Amino acid sequence: MKNKSSTVWLVLDSRHFGGIETHVLELAKGLLKLGIEAEVVFLADYGFHPLIQQLQRHGIKYRQLNNGFISLFCARFAEKPLIVHGHGYKANIAVKCLKYFSMQTTICTYHAGEALSGKLAAYDFIDRCSASIADVVIAVSDEINKKVRGEAKVINNFVAVKPQSYPGKQVAFVGRLSDEKGPQDFIRLAQHFSQQSFHIYGDGPLLESLAFSAPTNLIFHGYQIDMNDHWQDIGLLVMPSKFEGLPMAALEAMSHGIPVCAYDVGRLNNLINHESGWLVPAGNFKQLKNCVSKWLSSSLTEHFHRTRCARKAVIKGFSDDVVIPQVVSSYNQALINNNVGVSIVLNRETAKQRPSYGSV
Incomplete structure (x- = not known):
């Protein structure tokens, strides 16, 4: 039996807009483009959430639950979605509880692998140890996969490819101002390249200390609900992170033709090569500084070449056209594992009507 109007619930517990939220937004958009009904489910209502504005803009259904797992459990029995897909440790735990108590077909995606402390570490430990309860487990990098107990399928993060444009001139850091993202090294770069x-x-917990030590040539733009208004101004993205999976910021930048200069952590070496950007050994600030210097001294021809190569890398292996069908394949595998006699069918006619930006 085939089901052409299947419902997929994308579940998360979220207060802010970051990499996981961007992933969920791109996944919901990609599923809808292929004719697969998707809805974003927030486990709790924390008030205003910037993701909701994005969901409304793209016509994506969403709901905010008031009582966590209990509300999710009741909604599931009332509406019986075909797939419930968790993102992040709290959502994953709730989704696996749903599986345990109702035999709902479930998928859990593991996005992060940085060291946590306190209550967050406890949630993370429970989530990873219970991974096998889900029908299918997805990890966004091999490094994250190693920390998950049980069999997981590694599927790339992805973005929709944007129309080609020529990048701007800013050297930029995009992300949370926290220790694992390494913004201190970005401050050092700004101090070195004073012109x-x-x-x-x-934004983040290090904002105040970073602002105190920042030179006059460094501008803080604050938290951004949507970076689409700013990518056109950026010429080089610097990612001095101590830990990453496959960061959405790098994918978004390169989809706009912006090269990335980063420490070689996570799966960035699957995305960036010597033509599309620069990777240097983790923590080697001297080499990071040299790469920024090379970008600053590059000719227009060299800049244009890197722009083309950056876009090509995303189109080839990290675009929604490439990755969404892999996610749908995992959905169908989960349905098989749970002995559900239906499968999700891609709406090829809908797919054919989508605009294509695949040329480089």
């Missing part, structure tokens, strides 16, 4: 403007898009 070049540097820009930080993001």
Whole structure:
């Protein structure tokens, strides 16, 4: 039996907009483009959430639950979605409880692998140890996969490819201002290249200390609900992270033709090569500084070449056209594992009507 209007619930517990939220937004958009009904389910209502604005803009259904797992459990029995797909440790735990108590077909995606502490570490430990309860487990990098107990399928993060444009001139950091993202090294770069403007898009616990030590050529733009208004101004994205999976910021930047200069952590080496950007050994600030210097001294021809190569890398292996069908395949595998006699069928006619930006 085939089901052409299947419902997929994308579940998360979230207060802010970051990499997981961007992933969920791109996944919901990609599923809808292929004719697969998708809805984003927030486990709790924390008030205003910037993701909701994005969901409304793209016509994606969503709901905010008031009582966590109990509300999710009741909604599931009332509406019986075909697939419930968790993102993040709290959502994954709730989704696996749903599986345990109702035999709902479930998928859990593991996005992060950085060291946590306190209550977050406890949630993370429970989530990873109970991974096998889900019908299918997805990890966004091999490094994250190693920390999951049980069999997981590694599927790339992805973005929709944007129309080609020529990048701007800013050297930028995009992300949370927390220790694992390494913004301190970005401050050091700004101090060294005093004649070049540097820009930080993001907020976080290190904001106050970073602002105190920042040179005058560094501009803080604060938290951004939507980076689409700013990518056109950026010429180089710097990612001095101590730990990453496969960061959405790198994918978004490269889809706009912006090369990335980063420490070689996570799966960035699957995305970035010597033509589309620069990777240097983790923590080697001297080499990071040299790469920024190379970008600053590059000719227009060299800049254009890197722009083309950056877009090509995303189109080839990290676009929604490539990755969404892999996710749908995992959905169908989960349905088989749970002995559900239906499968999700891609709406090929809908897919044919989508605009294509595949040329480089």
